[in-house]
Amino acid sequence: MRIFAILLSALACGMPLASQAQTETSHALVLHGEPKYGLDFKHFDYVNPDAPKGGQVTMATIGTYDSLNPFILRGVPAAGLALTFDTLLTGSSDEAFAEYGLLAESIELPADRKWVAFTLRPEARFHDGKPVTAADVVWTFETLKAKGAPFYRAYYADVLKAEALGERQVKFTFGEAVNMELPLIIGQMPVLPKHYFEGKEFDRGALEPITGSGPYKVASVEAGRAITYERVADYWGKDLGVNKGRNNFGTLRFDYYRDAAVVIEALKAGAYDFRQENSAKDWATAYDFPALQQGMVVKEEIAHQLPTGMQGFVMNTRRPIFRDPRVRQALIYAFDFEWSNKALFYGAYKRTESYFSNSELASRGLPQGEELKILERYRGKIPDQVFTAEYKAPTTDGSGNNRENLRKALELLQAAGWSVKGGRLVNSEGQPLEFEILLDSPTFERIALPYAKGLERLGIRASVRTVDTAQYQNRVNDYDYDMIVGLWPQSLSPGNEQRDFWGSDKGKEPGSRNYAGIDDPVVDEMIDLLIQAPDRDSLIARTRALDRVLLWSHYVVPHWHLQAFRTVYWNKFSHPEITPKYALGFIDTWWVDPAKAEQVNAFRRRGN
Incomplete structure (x- = not known):
């Protein structure tokens, strides 16, 4: 029927x-x-179909904004x-x-x-x-x-x-x-x-809300400072099975802050309601305050099964100094993750060794079966290690004495034509190896500065520069940087977005996510193979093959990942007992509990 x-x-x-x-x-x-x-x-398993609607929720974000059109550059x-x-x-x-x-x-x-x-x-x-x-x-x-x-x-x-x-x-x-x-x-x-x-320029950013059809609409705009959304009471899709138990908040406000440290203090003062914490140091040390001790604030770690992708110091191969893979590999050896994890992160993280980490898509062992057949097509055009070794990031004992890895780094640099003269690493023309690590937040300075100090021992001068969000975004869009902290999130079904990550053509267009400037016809072909995978097994094999080529080409200094969401929030919310495997679901599935909210409001009014 x-x-x-x-x-x-x-x-x-x-x-x-x-x-x-x-x-x-x-x-x-x-x-x-x-x-x-x-x-x-009737509804997804990870929602509460009877969740109450309403309540006011405030969140915080860093930087500023100057457009209500998210679809343009x-x-x-x-x-x-x-x-x-x-x-x-x-x-x-x-x-x-x-x-x-x-x-x-x-x-x-x-x-x-x-x-x-x-x-x-x-x-x-x-x-x-x-x-x-x-x-x-x-x-x-x-x-x-x-x-x-x-x-x-x-x-x-x-x-x-x-x-x-x-x-x-x-x-x-x-x-x-x-x-x-x-x-x-x-x-x-x-x-x-x-x-x-009609009569408007689509590609011109403006602060006029675009008429949408979603569960929320823009209620008020404070240019660069805050934006508030309100739930659409007569939302056309509210009774659909895909929407039952979702989009429960009455109003949702985003306040903008300039500094990450101020954001934490603002949460503790009750200026906003929910924070996802990404700093291991702050997670361990920043939240011992009366509201947490009295149960008015909740600190909760929520496990997930999401692929964690790749985050790392990205080397822009559009710059001549990064074109030799031996130089890039040397810079990987110079990063002491074990010391950073121990001294800065309270041992919270695991080293990332795949662009598809925390999933079955990550390469492992030596290539076999369909994966090996794919790689054999390109033998001689891809790094030989792809066939002979499983990728493992360099390790140390965590003491801070990275001498052995720095020695290996120097050997690679010398093989690439660099030598130390007068305490500086220079090429055959006497030009020094120096570059800038560009950041958009002071949060990463405590990681970048020790890394720069380690590079100094090799005779490399790496300056660390933090700029405001708008300047950072413009420079990244134009590929006007030497090294940045890049993040490539991944799904369980990678596909067309890989072109934007690694594709040669996209790396020549402003605003792509090919941050490393990869320009490799082999990678382009492997992306096409991944997109054309006829079944799940082939998708896994083809993704692992691409992963190996990217890893052994040394485009990034791999960082770390965590297999859980770290959340800190005022105790005015409830969430379903079943949490989604592949999302946090805060805005999507949580709700404001009226009784809890009244207790929190009373606590805040008392100024505790």
Whole structure:
């Protein structure tokens, strides 16, 4: 009966019935396997469907903002804007890669995945009451690809066209290359109102809220200082199974601060409500205060199963000094993680040794099976160690005496043509090896400064410079840096975003996440292979192969990771007993408990 109804809908929207016999129609898309939740599921397992709505929540963020358009390169967008825009599909936080209908009520997909069609829900509305139409979807796609941030051109590179087949049905046609995740990528696309942008320049940042269709809308703007969102009382999608128990806060405010140390003190003073702590030192030492001792503030570590990706000091290979991989490897040897973990992080972290760490996608042991066959194609074009050794970051005894690793670093530097003269490391032309470590927060100075001190022992001068958020973002967008702290988050189903991370073409466009400036045709081919993986086993093998090549090319000085979220919050919240495997879910699934909130407010009024 459900399929029959969808066929009638397709006829009404103008889609030829001949294509229906070759397609499957579903409420969900998954990359591999079957969706966990059936057609008429009531809610996700990790939510409380009866969670109360309402309450005021304040969060803190660092820096400033000057734009309410998060889709373009120009300007710094305000925090939280994604809450105002609905997407065609929405993801599940307890599956590897599954998406369920949000704006779209059904999805049609052929066996060869050469196109995907979405039928929009008739009740879907923008905040101004106008319906979300196929014309809006087509306009959004074409505009993001033409005028949006470079990320969208990479992400949608294999989408040939979008076309409206009726008022509520839209079809996306893909290129010849196999791209298994492309239907899901299109499902993640936010849909913008074409009518709102008539007479406006899309790629010009402004502080005027864009009309959305999501569960929240912008309530007030204090340029550069704060932004407040309010829950849309008549939100069109509030009763959908994908939304039950979600988006529970009444208002959500983001306050901007200039300094991380001030942010912590502001939390303790009750200026805002929730903080995710990323500093091991602050987690261990900064929260011993009366409100915590009296139970008014909660300090909770919540385990997760997320891939932790790669964070590290990224060397910009667009700079001549970083083009030799032996130099890059030497700089890895100069970083003493064990000392940092012991002296700075209270032993909290594990060293990252994969771009896909904390997941089955991370390379391990020596390559075998399909992974080895892939790598054999490129023998002689990729580092020999890919075939002979499992990647392991250099280690020390943690004493602070990194002499052995510095000796190995010097050997590599000398092999690359550098030598020590007058206490400085210079090349054959007498030019010194020196560079700048660019930061956007003082938080990382305590890691970067000891690292620079270790480099000094090799005769390398590394200066550490911290700049404001706007200047930092502009310099990163233009690749105007020597070394930065870079982060590449990963999902359980990597795909098209890898082009933006490592692709040669993207590394030449301003604003990509190819921070290292990788320009390698082998890496480009391996990305394509990963995107075209026909099943889960192939995806794992191809991802591990790419991981090995990236690791042994020494583009970053690997940092560390933690397999849990560290949270500190005023005790006004409750959250479901079942937490999502792959997300924290604070804004998504928590709620303000009225009784707890009253106790917290009374405590704050007393000034305790």
